[in-house]
Amino acid sequence: MRWKTTEYTGWGRALRARADLARPERQSALARITAQAPAPAIGQLRSYGDVALNSGGKAIDMTRLDRILGFDEENAVVEVEAGVRIGDLGLAFAARGWIAPVMPGTGFATIGGCIANDVHGKNHHVVGSFGQHVVEITLLQQGRRRRLTPEKTPDLFRATVGGLGQTGVIASAKLRLMPCPGDMMVLTERRIDGWDEFLAMLDSSRANYTVGWIDATAKGARLGRGILEEGEITSGVSPTRSRAREVPFDAPQWALSAPVVRLFNEAYFRRVPAGGRTTVKPISAPFFPLDRIHNWNRLYGRRGFHQFQCVVPVAEAPALRRMLERIANSGLASPLAVLKRMGEGRGGYLSFPMEGYTLAVDFPNRPAAVALIAELERMTEEAGGRIYLAKDALTSPERVRRMYPEHEKWLKAVTRADPEGHLITDMVRRLKLRSA
Amino acid sequence: MAESWIILGGTSSMARAFARAVAERGCAVFLAGRDMDDLKATAADCRQRGAPLAEALRFDARKPEGFAALIARLEREEGQINAAVFVGSMPDQAAIDADPALIDGVVADNFTGPARFLQMLATVLEARGGGTVVGVGSVAGDRGRLGNYVYGAAKAGFHTYLSGLRNRLGRAGAHVLTVKPGFVDTAMTWGLEGMFLVAPPEKVAADILRAVDRRRNVIYTPFFWRWIMLIIRTIPEPIFKKLSV
């Protein structure tokens, strides 16, 4: 296998790594690499920070192992290679009446990445996290092939789900799909005028798919205003696939400056009529709203950006409100801010979800934003919440220990799985995740 | 009407993208090659994407004694039979310089193996009065260059063969498409020095399928390689022989 020496980044582009990448196109080549030169796997690099980076080392690009290997309709179990993109799986099956129970906000994420970060979707409050629907994982550990199931290998399974790729390379997996009536979605959008109303609406929503867009620039009486989206999958098969657009170059600094963002947010808010509206769309639109513009991360320019995402327990909603105030007053937020109610479902020791509210906000990579994020992390910890490692580039080892009480169990399993530390990545080094 | 595609070199990522595209159209797919495990995985994928039938078949370009069995399997299918050849190999030119015996393999993989197979298939297409043959050559076959002239020579032979086959099969209502890709992002080019304007395999597959639909004779993919190669071919030999492009 030839290795390609290249620079690569996570989705936020704030951190970079130079490494040797192998990109096997068949399982036998993957098995050979993991035996001869074990290295961490990478998917579509849709994680924001350094979770998939390995500076000065090696990594195995899984994106060419992207085949759907079979579907057992009786048990609704699909078997896929780890490089299959979740959106492709969605499109291939929704028209046949089946859907992946959990889909993150980008269809580009691979199955391997969805497992390794135990991702959540807009229906987390109903179905839980991705890993809870995985029935089997085929894991390669230095050329050794192991089949993990929640029943027979519960410890290694829970260390692998949400395990940041540290137990081995996921070669393929079996997932349980959910029946669905078609590949269209009825989407109801409503304007929300302020924070308290937002929480009340999120709490009382009966929809399967619920997510809130928040105007993170609005202050005072309008603090927490935004749009509530509620969706249900419906029958019908979408006729066309819309064409994607590209951001061809890095945008200049003013592109996401405070006045531009305020104007954008005002327009985005008013886009939905005061009385709300209901539309029917192909599922890819509401599931993966940003995927229609490829490389939108380049809008932040060469310095990149950070996403801050936390979850806090329901009772700590006032703390979340204080965080939003800080964000609004800072004038640093970008248009991308999401508020959602989470259920308790989680599949692994290091999984992010907990019952509560999750807030995600993008910030351009500037010293002021980095300082603000540190403050938000502190507030999250105080509120008994945690931040999402799939998005992190900035936090500290001590904080992560306190936020992830099952870290020790994970560490034990990982130490056994990869005793020589072949799978260690930049994030693991930065957060000292592999030391006791 | 029922339509089948036999895809030689089915483990190539270009071939995989093409197989998926024809599977989505509801064609039967036969993936032929040496790595049966991998071909079976792609066949399964094609079934999930709409192929009513997808099978892996053994094919080694250097073992023509196996070709008859393949042809016999295809003849059992009703309707139109099409073939796409993605087989090819490109060892380092330096390795060939060190061991000239490697030339035989390069010629067999890129030219004579596929040609012998297509020669047998031609009779079937003539008998059925239709069908399409796609032959993947390379821009490297347009002019011999320092870096890969043995590979280029084999591809040039294949191009000339395809042009003759087009001439012959056209009379029976069958069509032959010659495809000359530029640089494509596959296992063959991963990590090689000096790659530029590298196209994704899905783009190449889409170009090929469009050209099949339009019954084009020769295409470059991506299209701009036609102009790049026009320039390369017009450089006078006295100058060209001193260049290392």
Ligand SMILES: Cc1cc2nc3c(=O)[nH]c(=O)nc-3n(C[C@H](O)[C@H](O)[C@H](O)COP(=O)(O)OP(=O)(O)OC[C@H]3O[C@@H](n4cnc5c(N)ncnc54)[C@H](O)[C@@H]3O)c2cc1C
């Ligand atoms: C626009 C956008 C929206 C998003 N929305 C959501 C959301 O709603 N919910 C959510 O939870 N996340 C969301 N995310 C985050 C994203 O879903 C996760 O970061 C996901 O893990 C990305 O998958 P990937 O294939 O790009 O993995 P990468 O980012 O390439 O890798 C992530 C991790 O997975 C590991 N990994 C990848 N493949 C394998 C493998 N085969 N074997 C072992 N380990 C592997 C890597 O080592 C790394 O630790 C979003 C991201 C974007 C860009």
Ligand SMILES: NC(=O)c1ccc[n+]([C@@H]2O[C@H](COP(=O)([O-])OP(=O)(O)OC[C@H]3O[C@@H](n4cnc5c(N)ncnc54)[C@H](OP(=O)(O)O)[C@@H]3O)[C@@H](O)[C@H]2O)c1
């Ligand atoms: N990549 C480029 O930039 C580029 C540019 C121009 C043209 N091309 C041509 O495009 C085609 C596809 O190549 P690729 O880039 O996808 O590279 P690839 O992955 O190396 O594909 C080559 C294919 O040929 C098969 N093959 C080689 N020798 C064989 C033999 N003796 N018998 C049977 N099958 C054999 C390989 O099968 P195994 O898996 O069994 O080895 C594989 O399926 C080739 O003809 C190549 O020359 C490529």
